Amino acid sequence: MRKLFLFSTVSLIALVPAWGETVVVSATRTPQPLEKTGTSMSVITADDIALKQTPVLADILADLPGVSITRNGGVGQVTSLFLRGSEVGQTLVLVDGIRINDPSATTGGALLGDVLANGLERIEVLRGPQSTLYGSDAIGGVVNLITARGGDNTLKLTAEGGSFDTAHFNAAANGTFGSVEFGAAANYYVTNSVSAADARNGNPEADGYHHFGATGNLRWHATDAISLDARLYYTRARDSYDGYDPITFAFGDTHQYGNNELLALYGGINADFFGGRFTNRVSAAYSDSDRKSYDTVEDFFAKGATTRFEYQGGFKLNEANELTFGAEDQRTSFKTQYLAYAPVPTTGSNRIDGVYGQWQSTIADGVTLTGGIRYDHDREFGDHTSYKLAAAWQVVDGTTLRANIGDGFKAPSLYQLYSEYSNPIESLKPETATGWEIGADQTLGTWQASLTYFERRTGNQIDFYSCWTGTSPICTQRPSGFYYNVNRSRAKGVEIAVNGKITEALSLNVSYTNLTDTDRATGLQLARRPHDSFATTLTWQPLDGLTVGAGVNYVGERFDDAGHFTKLGDVAHVNLFASYTVWDGVELFGRVENLGDNLREPVAGYGAMGRAFFGGIRTKI
Template identity: 35%
Template sequence: MYKYLFFGVSLSALALPAMAQDGPNGEEQTRLASDSIERAEDTITVTATGTRIELEDTGQAITIIGEEEIRRVQGPDLTRVLERVPGLTFSRNGGQGGFTGVRLRGSEAEQVLTIVDGVRVSDPASPGGGFDFGNLLSSNLSKLEVLRGSNSTIWGSDAIGGVIVASTRAESGLAASAEYGADDSFTGAASGGIADADTGFLGASASYSRTDGFSAAAGGTEPDGFEQWVLEGHGRYYFSPVFEVFARIRQAEGSLGIDGTPAPDFILADTDDVQDTSQTFGSAGAVYDTGPLFVQASYSFADTSRDNLDGSGAQTFTSEGQSDRLTLRGEWRPIGPLIVNFGAENEWTSYETLFDTGDNTRIFGAYLQAGIEWRGISGHIGARVDDHTDFGSETSFGADLSYEVAENWRLRASIGEGFKAPSLFQLLSDFGNTALTPEESTSMDIGVAYGDRSQALYGSVTAFRRTTQDQIAFIGCFGVTDPICDNRQFGTYDNIARTRASGVEVEAGALVADSLRLQAAYAFTDTENRDTGNELARRPRHAATFTAEWSPLDVLSLGADLRIVSDAFDDAGNFTQLDAYEVMTLRAAFDVTEQIQLFGRVENIWDEDYQTVAGYATRGRAVFVGARLAL
């Protein structure tokens, strides 16, 4: 309670100076690099690496999607934006708001570190300690950065598959949008901000989304609806040209209809169950930036609580996961092309559920990375040490290299180690196993790139491989006599697997005419449980997205998105198959004036019947229309 009050007071304190006046032309004048808010089309600054770096200066595989592209995709469903990233796949339990797991290069969904507005948002009370992307909508997002590959050197625990960084809008002026469509769905969003070039910035955003939905169970008939509202605030105050303070707060409340496995058949079917989710994320800190020296110190927190209710309103499950984090990050350029990145973090996490009182733990980490950015070559090498209360020390190494072999052509390579500490739920819940050890990974990639997504012509080809040791998985205990199942009749967790994922990613785009742009993202991903020889569950070998944007008139734009995914297995034993599918969306937008735009789309135009999780339905053909206002 006190920390929420603290953030509210902090934003109020930052508000008064920032309200003085707007910058030139009403645009925010960002003086420090603590909070990159530029669109990806206008900048190639990357934060997903955990450092301040330009895209061309890193050898790591990173895709940046800016606000303009997010807006062109339309709608609140973030997966329709994320599927433009090569090597990224997802699975969802039903419709909008249903649990959505995102995987990078064949990783587990829980092995992807997710950051929203600078805050690590993993839920310590969820089984794998991951993040549910069903609770993050694209309505007010301004930027997405996706780093593929292990990167615990900078980020510490959880960054085995990669890192996804989402940023919300933080600009002066006013923007609003609303759309209505299939399943009685409505989404509205608004954001605004005021800025002064010498004083600071104050902004806020809000969004609301609801839908009657459809039955999450593929064989069901009762719709499972979803409703969510989100409020966000962001303030910065410039004490001087080299020193600023900032604060952010985000509150999201959602309610989702879910299906279950009721008696006597115990198969997925219609139920009246509801899951209510409350999320509060926040951060506050200060930045000192002289140019050669950049230092940011901050405190952040993420609280996620869930309540599952049956048809009578009785609680069937509750959980609450909390994390508090102190962070220091810095960058020093002592001379010429040399660069040193450094940092330290201390995180406290806790959880509790309806069935156990829960527990807490702590992890401290520090890293040092040295690099050189000189003419056409950039390279970085670093190491990190983490100390976990329950598992002792863990060391991670990483390096990357980028070399410009010709104008706009670059060779890239990176190697990185990752680890993921067992979640508190995996350790201490009724299904827990205190003998678990951290998962560990090593990833390598090498590729060639021409330009980047901000240019008229770009492309990249990257080959990758990641091996993981001691991967944690749930094991059933029904009829099992192994000692690990003693007093755990419903199952437990264990380090049971060595896994491997390897493949090739291709990303390309071209402005083939003044009014026509084509883009493509494709990945071949071969995964294997090296202990059993089976493919990893829900990892399609082929996944591709093809996009076309055509503007026959200055005020009219037409678009098409085609998603093609090959078949996969739904389970670790490779007994249940998920069929391949192809889904197409057609889009249109018309500029009524410079401030007003009308738009609409038809999703799944072929009315494809497919599943990303066995037994769970997906939406058929659906039509949406809407309008935007920008002042």
């Protein structure tokens, strides 16, 4: 079946003479037509999000090629993103260019379970190592959420409710007043959800989730050449979760809950000279995270802060040659404490500085080359140099061949460096990766197709050594275990995406990923990464104002652990959705999630969301 699918899809790409004039900003940090970047990307628009009515970012990303998502139960539980098989925390998550990674988290990554779609204009997902322009954390790639700003004055209101006592309200506005462009949104989501520990194992307690989020995006054009930016991102969430009984050590209902709060602020000045040929941006960003967990044995808190200063410049020599360059300074700190056992909090801080440069040149008709280099200095591990080379060849109108090679790195997290599990003997090194890909994008009429082959080798991966089972001499100083550099992995695979109109009223979207991601020491597939994943959406508009559709998301078999002791079966979820415009600016919508009520565990021991029904109303003023 897999061979037939691959043959059929590749044949379709060969017949369909990438993506039209889609302009993206994440690939080069400047607006560029996608077909010139030489990079594999997915772009999700606000219309795409509204079509399938998906409120949770992780569920939106799960339908993309190269993306694998796991969630420990229902909405709001711990959520892991494996982009092209990369580790948790190895993908950089941005909102309007602001890093929302939490420096107090174990891996230093973003708390993806608390990210909901809120006032988004589009999402850009950049696959493959991207440290040349983005520095640390971009081994798997970059997820950039871009909120709406400017345009015609618009107010959008959404209210919905449904299964598991779920209620969701959203208000979003954007527009222009004179020289000021603005955008703002507020989001409230509450659900009783399901038990995080699988209810089929005798865990009846539902683990609910409450979320409030807000975004703000403001630009004032002081002159034709000078503009000022102010941005805000805020989330506050409470989630109930399950753990291990302190007496029996069995996993199940434990009545634990946590509060997560994140505030991120951004301010910047933009200055364009020589008719826009020389662009400059100076910015400062600050984020503050505050997490508290409460249970019957020990309470825990974690605080993290990041201060970041950036300069980015760009100079367009002519229409064929453009230079991008910049410098960054980032300082992070954290404080954690188990209140019952640690009389003194654990604290730590780090600083990393970087400079980068990138040259993009169209050397011939339809041939664009991009090359970049970056140097970072980290206070803890020293220096790191990154590079990126990319090529795109628009063979004929609508046909693009592309290739790139580059590397990425991830600095050790503050938790790995300073917690009670830090390594007392050897300083942790950054995780490093080198990846390359080749691909083709084609369009014909309304049909678009993309085929990509990729490989990535990762070294110095940080793992946890458990002294409960190990015999390292370091255990005399770290009896509970410690972090160390040990793992090497290799990821390779194929990504396919096809979308277009079968008829004027019928549209199809398909993505497929075949991934082999192995531990180079054992030869085993890494935990929770499926070999095969597949998603498709069929949309039908039989009448003006009426849209109905169905989607299927399939995740193949995988193992829950690195040793392949616990197997997770393949799982397919079928979703239905529909919307109807009652009158201009007012729309009713509804959806069914997991139509087949497939309850296979997404992670061993954790429950899955069963069949659910939702409905609501949207207005646009």
